[in-house]
Amino acid sequence: MITSGPLIWHRFETLADASEALAEAVAVRLRAVIATRGSALLAVPGGTTPARFLTALGAHDLAWDKVTLLPTDERFVSADDPASNERMIRAAFAPLGEGRARFLSFHRSAGDLDAAAGAVSAELARLPALDILVSGMGADGHVASLFPGEPAAAMTGRGLHAVAAHPAGLPARISLSPARLAGAAWASLLVSGAEKAQVLTTAQALPGAYPVGLLLGRPQGLDVYWAKA
Ligand SMILES: O=C(O)[C@H](O)[C@@H](O)[C@H](O)[C@H](O)COP(=O)(O)O
Numbered sequence: 001m002i003t004s005g006p007l008i009w010h011r012f013e014t015l016a017d018a019s020e021a022l023a024e025a026v027a028v029r030l031r032a033v034i035a036t037r038g039s040a041l042l043a044v045p046g047g048t049t050p051a052r053f054l055t056a057l058g059a060h061d062l063a064w065d066k067v068t069l070l071p072t073d074e075r076f077v078s079a080d081d082p083a084s085n086e087r088m089i090r091a092a093f094a095p096l097g098e099g100r101a102r103f104l105s106f107h108r109s110a111g112d113l114d115a116a117a118g119a120v121s122a123e124l125a126r127l128p129a130l131d132i133l134v135s136g137m138g139a140d141g142h143v144a145s146l147f148p149g150e151p152a153a154a155m156t157g158r159g160l161h162a163v164a165a166h167p168a169g170l171p172a173r174i175s176l177s178p179a180r181l182a183g184a185a186w187a188s189l190l191v192s193g194a195e196k197a198q199v200l201t202t203a204q205a206l207p208g209a210y211p212v213g214l215l216l217g218r219p220q221g222l223d224v225y226w227a228k229a
Helices: 016-036 051-058 083-093 114-125 178-182 196-206
Strands: 006-013 040-044 067-071 072-073 132-135 163-166 173-176 186-191 222-226
Touching: 006 016, 006 072, 006 173, 016 040, 016 051, 016 132, 016 186, 016 222, 067 083, 114 163, 114 173, 186 196, 196 222
Parallel strands: 006 222, 040 067, 040 132, 132 186, 186 222
Antiparallel strands: 072 173, 163 173
């Protein structure tokens, strides 16, 4: 039986403090990975939490031309749609706007969600495992676009790199697969508020109850950057 690795909590009073600390930790790791491998693959979340983190990370001085960034998931909309995670990430993360870091977009011309997800999965299949994952989490315990009860959350095949998701009442999405998320060399969660802290505590006690459990159960462990408010 594979035992879970260490769950390391980093607790902060504010999201600004948690974001700055996580940005520092990711920058240190990026430098180390680049020094070892010559390049680095970093996945970052969408949603409302990570903008400050992305801006803080982008302000660090490192070899951004050696870094490829990708979203943990993307809404099936156009790249300039206000709901696009890529739009938010590009606005917050200066090294992309200045053409230094590379971005692997999940936006595809394929009109069909499954075809687009298949194209993203095929592109990701040619890449190594994620060096660094920064994920968010919803109050329902979803990570990326792997929602409770959503078939995508159960698509654990190791050959799958990206999956199509149809969360109820939300735009369709393309998500990194459970294997791609859980397989990151180093993984972190950036979350805030008491409700999400409680979901994490419950998920730790009930493996399999929430999609975030796929990160909590990692043998490599998980670092949680939690802000009180
Ligand atoms: O596309 C998305 O919305 C995100 O990738 C998603 O997985 C997000 O991380 C959680 O929903 C938390 O969102 P908030 O940060 O807005 O609470």
